[in-house]
Amino acid sequence: MTEPRLATVLTRRTQRVAWTALSGFALLMIAAFAVASEVALRGTARHSAAVIGALLEDYTDSTRGPGGVMPATLAEGLLSMGGQVLITRTTTSAGGLSQVYFVSPGMPQMRLEGLPASASPEQVRRILVDAITRRSRWRFDLLQRAEGPYDIYIVASRDPYLIGLAALVGAVAVLLPLAALGAGRGARQAVAATLGPLERVTADTQAISPADLGTRIASPTGQAEVTALADSMNRMLDRVDRAHRALKAFTADASHELRTPLTLVRAQAQWALAHQREEAEVRDALMAIEREVERTTKMVEELLLIARGENRQLTLARVPFDLGAIVDEVREITEVMAIDKKLAVRAEPAEPVWALGDADRTRHILLNLATNAVRYTLQGGISFRLLKNGSMVGVSVQDTGPGIGPEHLELVFDRFFRIEQSRSRELGGIGLGLAIARLLAELQQGRVTVESTLGDGSVFTLWLPASTT
Numbered sequence: 426m427t428e429p430r431l432a433t434v435l436t437r438r439t440q441r442v443a444w445t446a447l448s449g450f451a452l453l454m455i456a457a458f459a460v461a462s463e464v465a466l467r468g469t470a471r472h473s474a475a476v477i478g479a480l481l482e483d484y485t486d487s488t489r490g491p492g493g494v495m496p497a498t499l500a501e502g503l504l505s506m507g508g509q510v511l512i513t514r515t516t517t518s519a520g521g522l523s524q525v526y527f528v529s530p531g532m533p534q535m536r537l538e539g540l541p542a543s544a545s546p547e548q549v550r551r552i553l554v555d556a557i558t559r560r561s562r563w564r565f566d567l568l569q570r571a572e573g574p575y576d577i578y579i580v581a582s583r584d585p586y587l588i589g590l591a592a593l594v595g596a597v598a599v600l601l602p603l604a605a606l607g608a609g610r611g612a613r614q615a616v617a618a619t620l621g622p623l624e625r626v627t628a629d630t631q632a633i634s635p636a637d638l639g640t641r642i643a644s645p646t647g648q649a650e651v652t653a654l655a656d657s658m659n660r661m662l663d664r665v666d667r668a669h670r671a672l673k674a675f676t677a678d679a680s681h682e683l684r685t686p687l688t689l690v691r692a693q694a695q696w697a698l699a700h701q702r703e704e705a706e707v708r709d710a711l712m713a714i715e716r717e718v719e720r721t722t723k724m725v726e727e728l729l730l731i732a733r734g735e736n737r738q739l740t741l742a743r744v745p746f747d748l749g750a751i752v753d754e755v756r757e758i759t760e761v762m763a764i765d766k767k768l769a770v771r772a773e774p775a776e777p778v779w780a781l782g783d784a785d786r787t788r789h790i791l792l793n794l795a796t797n798a799v800r801y802t803l804q805g806g807i808s809f810r811l812l813k814n815g816s817m818v819g820v821s822v823q824d825t826g827p828g829i830g831p832e833h834l835e836l837v838f839d840r841f842f843r844i845e846q847s848r849s850r851e852l853g854g855i856g857l858g859l860a861i862a863r864l865l866a867e868l869q870q871g872r873v874t875v876e877s878t879l880g881d882g883s884v885f886t887l888w889l890p891a892s893t894t
Contacts, residue, residue, distance in 0.1 A: 432613075432616050432617065432620055435612075435616045435619075435620070436609075436612050436613050436616050439608075439612035439615070439616060440605070440608065440609045440612050443605065443608035443609070443611075443612060444605045444608070447601055447604050447605055447608065448601065451597040451601055454593070454597075455590065455593055455594060455597065458586075458589070458590060458593055459586075459590055462583075462586035462589070462590070463566075463583075463586075465586075466566055466581050466583065466586065467566060467568065467581075469581065470566065470568040470579045470581045471568065473510065473579050474568055474570045474577050474579055510577070510578070510579050510580075511553075511577075511578035511579075511580070512575055512576070512577055512578070513525050513526065513549075513553070513575065513576045513578070514526045514574050514575050514576075515546045515549065515574050515575075515576070516574065525540060525546075525549050540552065546576075549576075550569060550571075550576055553569075553576075553578060554567060554569060554578075564582060564583050564584060564587070565580050565581065565582055565583060566580075566581045566583060567579070567580055567581075568581070619648070622646035622647050622648050622651040622652075623648075623651050623654075625643070625646065626642055626646060626651060626654060626655050626658070629642045629643060630642060630658060633662070635669070638662060638665060638666040638669055639666060640662075641659045641662060642655045642658055642659055642662075643655070644656055644659065686717040686718070686720055686721040687721070689713070689714075689717050690714050690717050690718065693710040693711075693713050693714050693717075694710070694714065696710060697710040697711070724857065727857045727858075727861055728857070730861060731840065731857070731860060731861060731864060734861075734864045734865065734868055739868060741782070741783040741786055741865075741868050741869060742782070742783040742784070742785075743781060743782060743783070743869070744781070744782075744783075744784075745779050745780070745781055745892035745894050746779065746780060746782070746784040746787070746892075747777060747778075747779060748778045748779065748780040748787070748811060748818060748820060748889070749775065749777055749778055749811060751784055751787055751788050751791065751820075752772055752791065752809050752811065752820055753772065754788060755788060755791040755792055755795055755809070756770060756771075756772045756809055758792065758795070759795040759798075759799060759807060762795070762796065762799045763799050763807065766799065766802070766803065766804075768799065768802060768804070768805065768806050768807055769805070769806030769807070770806060770807050770808075771806065771807075771808050771809070772808070772809040772810070773808060773809070773810045773811070775810070775811040776811075778811045778813065778818045778891075779818070779891070779892040779894070780818050780889040780890065780891060780892055781869075781889065781890045781891065781892040781893075782869035782870075782871065782889050782890065783865075783869060786865045786868070786869065787865075787869070787887070787889065789861070789862075789865060790861075790862045790865050790866055790873070790887055791809075791820060791822065791887065793858040793859065793861060793862045794822040794858075794859075794862060794873075794885045794887070795807065795822055796858060797858055797859065797885070798822055798823075798824035798826065798883075798885075801824070801826040801827065802824040802825055802826040802882070803826070804825065805824070805825025805826075805882070806824075806825060807822065807823065807824050807825075808822075808823045809821070809822060809823075810823070812886065812888075813891070814888070815891075816890060816891055817871070817888045817889065817890060817891060818888070818889055818890075818891045819886050819887055819888040819889065820886065820887050821884050821885070821886040821887075822884070822885045822886075822887075823882065823883070823884045824882045824883055824884075825881075825882040826882050826883060827879070827880065827882075828877045828878050828879040828880055828881050828882055828883055829875070829877040829879070829883055830879055834875055834877060837859050837875060838859045838860055838862075838863045838873070839856075839860065840856060840857055840860045841856040841857065842856050859873075859885075862885075862887070866887055866888070866889070869889055869890070870889075870890055871887065871888050871889040871890065872887075872888050873885060873886065873887050873888070874886045874888065
């Protein structure tokens with residue numbers, strides 16, 4: 426199934442949002458117009474009622490003999506005129522019955538006929554209101570107000586604002602699709618402009634081949650988010666480039682390191698087989714082959730350890746352990762390794778220090794650091810010291826060797842790196858001990874640091890998380 430393009434998805438969503446917003450705005454305008462018109466209509470009716478109420482005091486009848494008119498007839502007359510004012514006056518006859526008259530300025534009073542004889546003024550009002558509103562509930566609005574013996578009924582027509590409302594609805598029906606069409610076109614242009622930097626980043630990324638890992642994506646791009654993405658990809662390319670270079674260097678170094686012992690093994694075997702050799706000579710050749718095989722086996726095991734660690738396939742414990750006890754064990758082994766050189770090996774006394782991690786792997790790290798110290802220290806001594814620094818605890822291994830130049834301090838942890846290749850080979854080093862130490866420390870959420878000055882020896886320090894128990 427083909428996935429839709431981001432431009433298509435964003436355009437559709439933008440169009441949907443624009444259509445929804447425009448439709449909602451149009452409906453809101455129509456509702457606002459209707460509400461405002463209704464409010465104005467009722468406000469006008471209330472104002473008219475107030476004016477009429479003030480004028481009722483000046484009302485006089487023009488005749489002495491009132492006639493009669495039916496409520497239904499009166500309602501029809503008012504509605505047929507499109508809106509009118511009705512004023513009624515309630516009087517009490519000699520027999521105590523209420524009589525209701527239709528009053529109009531300059532015209533005789535006309536008594537409303539067809540009303541129940543015993544109807545109260547409130548019942549009369551209800552009959553009149555029902556008679557008027559029954560004719561048209563939607564086109565007209567009725568306002569009723571009592572002013573002493575008078576009742577004012579104002580019938581206001583909604584026809585003027587209904588015509589305006591219909592015109593507004595018609596305009597919305599015509600203009601809304603046009604507005605939606607314009608919004609859709611604008612959305613496509615806006616999305617295209619927005620995705621332009623992203624498409625350029627995509628094109629630049631696709632143009633980077635394995636042979637061009639040094640190429641970087643142009644930044645800034647003109648959009649903060651896309652620039653952040655480009656910068657992130659550039660940092661990733663930096664890591665890939667370094668890893669690629671390291672892999673090439675590792676491949677070349679590993680090939681060289683493996684080629685040398687294999688060449689020696691083959692040379693010794695050919696020498697032993699070339700002529701009739703004495704038994705002692707053959708034994709010497711076999712012992713040389715055995716030494717190279719052991720050395721090669723150790724190197725392969727260390728390479729496998731590094732590979733498993735980098736691929737997070739190496740299982741490490743994470744439990745509290747006594748770091749001082751590990752230091753004592755490593756110090757004893759170091760004393761044995763340094764017997765031939767007569768180096769002084771000591772551990773400075775300190776309070777118990779508990780670390781959180783893997784005791785066996787920590788022993789491995791310290792043995793690698795101590796082996797390096799013994800290997801390159803010709804005279805003087807090696808000392809171990811326990812350290813504390815906030816949430817971290819550590820062990821420093823200090824020697825009195827030749828030291829390391831500042832240009833090599835960050836390189837000593839690289840695989841197969843040796844400052845003096847020939848001398849390191851004579852001393853038995855293959856350049857993996859410090860790389861393994863750093864890797865095992867990082868897997869325990871720790872680190873290995875180095876401080877050194879040429880001629881004054883070196884200090885390698887292992888830092889691990891402190892145990893809180």
